[in-house]
Structure formats: structure tokens, C-alpha cells
Amino acid sequence: MADALPWQQALWQQLASRRQHAHAYLLHGPAGIGKRQLAERLMALLLCQRPTATGACGQCKACQLLAARTHPDHFILEPEEVDKAIRVDQVRELVGFVTQTAQLGGRKVVLLEPAEAMNLNAANALLKSLEEPSGETVLLLVSHQPSRLLPTIKSRCQQQACPLPTRAQSLEWLAGQLPEMAAGEREESLALSAGSPLSALKLHEQGVLAMREQVVEGIKKLHKQQSSPSQLAEGWNGVPLLLLFDWFCDWAHIILRCQMAGEEVDLGAADMHKVLQYLARKSTPSQLLSLQDWLLAHRQKVLGKANLNRVLLLEALLVQWAGLGGKA
The missing domain is CATH 3.40.50.300 (P-loop containing nucleotide triphosphate hydrolases)
Structure with a gap:
């Protein structure tokens, strides 16, 4: 049972x-x-x-x-x-x-x-x-x-x-499942899983922290023009597509919130702070809203199991993302 x-x-x-x-x-x-x-x-x-x-x-x-x-x-x-x-x-x-x-x-x-x-x-x-x-x-x-x-x-x-666990319940449960894992890493895994502890455990087993580091480093290289959208799209083959869309949706929302608030507060996503602050200054709200619409529409296609070309889809996403900083 x-x-x-x-x-x-x-x-x-x-x-x-x-x-x-x-x-x-x-x-x-x-x-x-x-x-x-x-x-x-x-x-x-x-x-x-x-x-x-x-x-x-x-x-x-x-x-x-x-x-x-x-x-x-x-x-x-x-x-x-x-x-x-x-x-x-x-x-x-x-x-x-x-x-x-x-x-x-x-x-x-x-x-x-x-x-x-x-x-x-x-x-x-x-x-x-x-x-x-x-x-x-x-x-x-x-x-x-x-x-x-x-x-x-x-x-x-x-x-x-079905009831949602509190953050304390989630962390306590994860500590029982992953006693060898540092408390900070458990908190990070839970944050990357939108507070869902069983998702956090599953993603940990898939190496989510290494995936996140790979994606964040790739984005930084994209903005420095050290990697192209096509190179990154090919290189992210091991990262679940829905997870990538969730992260980009979250980042777009954070940038837009910074622009609307007029100040950089409550950024979350500590590994992306500098990138998000930079894009909040360089991009316009209309660009962000357009990107959000595109992300949400294509996320629905991913959820609906549409027959999508993964590499071309990610390349299109990264071209738009690079455009926020004035480089496409």
C-alpha cells in the first residue's frame, strides 16, 4: 500500500x-x-x-x-x-x-x-x-x-x-526522503518544483540542480554572445521541456513585475538575479507581454502533448529571449 x-x-x-x-x-x-x-x-x-x-x-x-x-x-x-x-x-x-x-x-x-x-x-x-x-x-x-x-x-x-502541504511539511518530508542532502539544496529543489515535494524528489533523482545550472549558464552565455540559440537548444536535450517553459514563464513574470513596480524587489530566482535585473532595464513591458503570451500559448501545446519539434521550439524561444536584451 x-x-x-x-x-x-x-x-x-x-x-x-x-x-x-x-x-x-x-x-x-x-x-x-x-x-x-x-x-x-x-x-x-x-x-x-x-x-x-x-x-x-x-x-x-x-x-x-x-x-x-x-x-x-x-x-x-x-x-x-x-x-x-x-x-x-x-x-x-x-x-x-x-x-x-x-x-x-x-x-x-x-x-x-x-x-x-x-x-x-x-x-x-x-x-x-x-x-x-x-x-x-x-x-x-x-x-x-x-x-x-x-x-x-x-x-x-x-x-x-487534494490538500496542499505547507512549506514546513514539504521540507520535513523531503528531509526524511533525502537525509544526506544539505538543507539548502532541499529548499532549492522545493523552490524549483513550485513547492510540490514529490516533484522535488523526482526532479532531484533526475538531477534538477545540475539541469538548472546548465540552463542558467547557457542563458548567461547567450547574452554575452558566447552561445547561439541553436547551440543551446541542442545542448538542453536532457532538460524536460515543461520544466524549461515553467522556468522561462517565471523569469518573464519576475522581469515584468520589476518593470511595473519601478524597483527591483522580491526577485526570487537567486541564480538569475543579475540577468533579470539587466533585462528589466533593457526590455520594454510590451516585449515582455508579447513573450509571455507566446510562452503560455506554447506551454499549453506542450501540456496538450502536441507533436512539436523540440529543438526548433527552444530555438524560437531563445531568439525571443535574446531579443529582450537587444540581441537576437
Whole structure:
């Protein structure tokens, strides 16, 4: 069973104490706060043959089968490849599972994550199962961006906002996960993950601090004309595209805030202070607003799994960024 997360305790007690459950839940909130863990705990509880007040017993046949990932009455649906869409034929397989009789005589449980990864045809194929699930079936949809779901999907689920951890809770949890890591590095990793501790852990495992250093150094070289946009776009191949867009969106916002406030305050992003101060002086608000519009539009395309040429996209971004300092 998934580990309990401290900031989920109140919600978990509420869910675990229910005598009757909805046929479909939509667990939503920012990425990296433990929604998948919550869904897995709820799945274990719903399938357990001897549930307790605190959750699944962990000892019965159903719990043992689930732990071994061989429980016949559970179904996990997620993209077949990272950052790809959930396709209609995958949902049709899920629909076939929902129409079957539970082999252990209890509930059937489906876990679908992320729900917004379903393309339009896949989402429409799921609607009937959401509206009229067969037998004792419970569907658990996990969404990082519920605004991207069809209204008809959301209306057929009991929507449950998942609690956000406080900064202190996040840092305490990260200290338990990464005891060998310096406190300052844990704080930096959490800041780079927008305060989401599980994202911070995942990015740490991917080497986020080294990625950030590579990107920041590249930007400094760009403004000194020591590297070209095309060279940097090729060199950043190992940095997640969405992470790059998040950083550039944040930096553009900081520059614009400096310009609007008329002073350099609360810059954040300590590794980029000098660059952002320089660009706040050299660029105009209209340039920043235009760049922000471009960033947000293309970030949505990245989120929507559009078929984009990564190198050309980053090169276009860096050409515009260099233009803020008067060099393109």
C-alpha cells in the first residue's frame, strides 16, 4: 500500500470512514502533492476483504494480490509512453474490464492517471462507464489539470481537491526522503518544483540542480554572445521541456513585475538575479507581454502533448529571449 503522507491525514480519515463510496472520484490538485499515493491507498481500501478504520488490512488475499500487482479486479490506465496521450483503444479495454463480473466477488476498481491525458475520443469512450458503471465498480481519476477535462467527465465524478502541504511539511518530508542532502539544496529543489515535494524528489533523482545550472549558464552565455540559440537548444536535450517553459514563464513574470513596480524587489530566482535585473532595464513591458503570451500559448501545446519539434521550439524561444536584451 502507498505510504501515508502527513498533509493527507484529515482527508484520508474522511474517505476511510465512509460506509458508501461514490462510483467515481476525481482527485485533483497540482502535480507532485501525492494524489497518486492517495488514489492507491483508496484502491487498496476498496478492494480489501477486511478493511479497518485506518485503511486496508494488508494481510487478506485481496491485499496480497494487489501488492503483487496480480489482483484480477483492479485496472490501472495511464499513457503507454511518458508524455503521450491515453488513446481510445486503451479506454475500450477499460470499458471491457468494467463490464466483467468481479472475480473475487467484491468491488472492481479502476485508477486512471492523468485523466487529462485522454484524447477527445478516449474521453468520450469513457463517459458511459462513468455514468453507468457495472456492478460494484469504482473509478478513481487523478488529474493535475482538471480544467482540461471535458465538463461531462467532471460532472460524472465526485470531485475531491487534494490538500496542499505547507512549506514546513514539504521540507520535513523531503528531509526524511533525502537525509544526506544539505538543507539548502532541499529548499532549492522545493523552490524549483513550485513547492510540490514529490516533484522535488523526482526532479532531484533526475538531477534538477545540475539541469538548472546548465540552463542558467547557457542563458548567461547567450547574452554575452558566447552561445547561439541553436547551440543551446541542442545542448538542453536532457532538460524536460515543461520544466524549461515553467522556468522561462517565471523569469518573464519576475522581469515584468520589476518593470511595473519601478524597483527591483522580491526577485526570487537567486541564480538569475543579475540577468533579470539587466533585462528589466533593457526590455520594454510590451516585449515582455508579447513573450509571455507566446510562452503560455506554447506551454499549453506542450501540456496538450502536441507533436512539436523540440529543438526548433527552444530555438524560437531563445531568439525571443535574446531579443529582450537587444540581441537576437
